[in-house]
Amino acid sequence: MTDTTDSNSGKRERISVPEEIELPRLLDFYDLQTEDQTQIHEFYDNLQEGQLTTTQCCDCEEIHFPPRIVCPECTGDNLEYVELPHEGELFAFSEVRGGLPLGLSEHDVPYVVAAVDLGPIKLSARIDDASYGDLEIGDPVELKIVEIDGPADHKRFFYRFVPQR
Amino acid sequence: MSDVRVAGAGLTAFGHSPERTSRDLFAEATIAAFEDADVPRADVDALLYGNFMGELSEHQGHHGPLMAEAAGVQAPATRYESACASSGTAVRDAVMRIRNGEDDVVLVGGAERMTNLGTAGATEALAIAADDLWEVRAGMTFPGAYALMAQAYFDEYGGEHEDLAHVAMKNHENALTNEKAQYQSAIEIEDVLEAPPVSEPLGLYDSCPISDGAAAAVLVSEDYAEEHGLDAPVSISGTGQGGDRMALHDREYLARSPAAREAGAEAYADAGVDAADVDVAEVHDCFTIAEVLALEALDLEPVGEGISAARDGRTTADGETPINLSGGLKAKGHPVGATGVSQIAELADLLAGDHPNSEFVSDATTGVAHNAGGTVASATVHVLEVDR
Numbered sequence A: 001m002t003d004t005t006d007s008n009s010g011k012r013e014r015i016s017v018p019e020e021i022e023l024p025r026l027l028d029f030y031d032l033q034t035e036d037q038t039q040i041h042e043f044y045d046n047l048q049e050g051q052l053t054t055t056q057c058c059d060c061e062e063i064h065f066p067p068r069i070v071c072p073e074c075t076g077d078n079l080e081y082v083e084l085p086h087e088g089e090l091f092a093f094s095e096v097r098g099g100l101p102l103g104l105s106e107h108d109v110p111y112v113v114a115a116v117d118l119g120p121i122k123l124s125a126r127i128d129d130a131s132y133g134d135l136e137i138g139d140p141v142e143l144k145i146v147e148i149d150g151p152a153d154h155k156r157f158f159y160r161f162v163p164q165r
Numbered sequence B: 001m002s003d004v005r006v007a008g009a010g011l012t013a014f015g016h017s018p019e020r021t022s023r024d025l026f027a028e029a030t031i032a033a034f035e036d037a038d039v040p041r042a043d044v045d046a047l048l049y050g051n052f053m054g055e056l057s058e059h060q061g062h063h064g065p066l067m068a069e070a071a072g073v074q075a076p077a078t079r080y081e082s083a084c085a086s087s088g089t090a091v092r093d094a095v096m097r098i099r100n101g102e103d104d105v106v107l108v109g110g111a112e113r114m115t116n117l118g119t120a121g122a123t124e125a126l127a128i129a130a131d132d133l134w135e136v137r138a139g140m141t142f143p144g145a146y147a148l149m150a151q152a153y154f155d156e157y158g159g160e161h162e163d164l165a166h167v168a169m170k171n172h173e174n175a176l177t178n179e180k181a182q183y184q185s186a187i188e189i190e191d192v193l194e195a196p197p198v199s200e201p202l203g204l205y206d207s208c209p210i211s212d213g214a215a216a217a218v219l220v221s222e223d224y225a226e227e228h229g230l231d232a233p234v235s236i237s238g239t240g241q242g243g244d245r246m247a248l249h250d251r252e253y254l255a256r257s258p259a260a261r262e263a264g265a266e267a268y269a270d271a272g273v274d275a276a277d278v279d280v281a282e283v284h285d286c287f288t289i290a291e292v293l294a295l296e297a298l299d300l301e302p303v304g305e306g307i308s309a310a311r312d313g314r315t316t317a318d319g320e321t322p323i324n325l326s327g328g329l330k331a332k333g334h335p336v337g338a339t340g341v342s343q344i345a346e347l348a349d350l351l352a353g354d355h356p357n358s359e360f361v362s363d364a365t366t367g368v369a370h371n372a373g374g375t376v377a378s379a380t381v382h383v384l385e386v387d388r
Helices: A041-048 B022-037 B054-058 B063-071 B086-099 B115-127 B132-136 B142-157 B161-175 B189-194 B222-227 B258-271 B288-297 B328-332 B336-352
Strands: A053-057 A079-083 A087-096 A111-117 A122-127 A140-148 A156-163 B004-011 B046-050 B077-080 B105-112 B197-199 B213-221 B234-243 B280-282 B366-373 B378-386
Touching: A041 A053, A041 A079, A041 A156, A087 A122, A087 B142, A087 B197, A111 B142, A122 B132, B004 B022, B004 B086, B004 B222, B004 B336, B022 B054, B022 B063, B022 B105, B022 B213, B046 B063, B046 B086, B046 B336, B054 B115, B063 B077, B063 B105, B077 B086, B086 B105, B086 B213, B086 B234, B086 B336, B086 B366, B086 B378, B105 B336, B115 B142, B142 B197, B142 B288, B161 B189, B161 B288, B161 B328, B213 B222, B213 B336, B234 B258, B234 B336, B258 B288, B258 B366, B258 B378, B280 B336, B288 B328, B288 B366, B328 B336, B336 B366, B336 B378
Parallel strands: A122 A156, B046 B077, B046 B105, B280 B366
Antiparallel strands: A053 A079, A087 A111, A087 A140, A111 A122, A140 A156, B004 B213, B004 B234, B105 B213, B234 B378, B366 B378
């Protein structure tokens, strides 16, 4: 028989966990945008210069969005960057009023989010300076480039749209 | 090729149990499944387990062996992740393993612990089913994406929010007698229309709840069922899976689900049935509009007409083709990784006459389960048939 009596009852060591833990921000979820960090750096370089671009397949001529490294249509990898129009139409839209995920801290509800049809491609984008009740499918919108402040050692950029005036 | 039989299934109650781990939930579901199946744990050849957000909600990866242990089985175990279609893909692989003779007995299941994250945390976890760089960073939330589908549907085919409210009301009505359901309460059209908006045009009552829960099913080969004299009248006779581009904006039509159509067509052909043979279905109604799109993708309603199915009574419990007699994701709840297997469990019970709502489908022979991931970039469809 082994001795199973509690050998140190009354003077147990205590460990504790804090009520709240602050974790370092290991990642912020925008792409790191330079040449040594992503194979689609040209998209971001062009955005910085004021141009919205994406890849087109040199073999099957499919235009993709987001920019790709391999063509998902024909599986070819001979791609080139082409300019996209800076004006498009609302394909469908919603106004986000609640249910905002943690971590989307750059968005304050309510805001309008849409699938924007640029002709060759559609993309998801936030529509600034707009509210749901004032918009209709097909309304014209235009590009607005924003700069991202955040924990990266280089300037980063993203796109939004605004109603065309 | 061996037919695949559902020997037994088990579910936990779906709902709010933030204090329980997913292994605790899954253990409960498997105890019920083994009891129902009358199959010894020692006969299990493999565990295929669906889970979506375990890393985020429980700081836990490598679920396969963990869940085999929880279930009390000693067998190779693999986790399946395909967002909300996680355990649907597990069922599909289980069916194929049994058919090709690799396995005779497969434990298939899934679980999800979500409510411990809180609403914003669970929403964050669900959002990772979308393309994080090109949808979520652009402000696209999960309800937002389905709101776009609803708006695109109304624009293309007509319909209004009140039509969707009938889907929610129907599914709550169906859940009244389902003791596993998160909501066993009736709602009225006005409740849906007057609920707080989440993402226009969808409101709180257009959305399924955030849920904890687990599901398990013991699938066996026809030969095994015969040798062991099992009471297993329901077979999985068809399986299909479809895929699509990840981002919703990359689809030609937002109000159609090609991945579900592809999965449905494959499953029907596999089972040798067509849509007209389907007597009852469990479809993935994470939002009210999703049920409408699922009916059309499965050819249970013509494109553009699914919107009126609930309102006109075609899909209610006493309608021609009752849809989501379990209460669906909307009222039964949606513990993401458990949903695909729970649909199989509910459908098997409905067809076998063991479900509180079986009275509505007493002559039914053919049922369909439709499980969708994200904005239906992945989908599985299974056909179940019962010996009559």
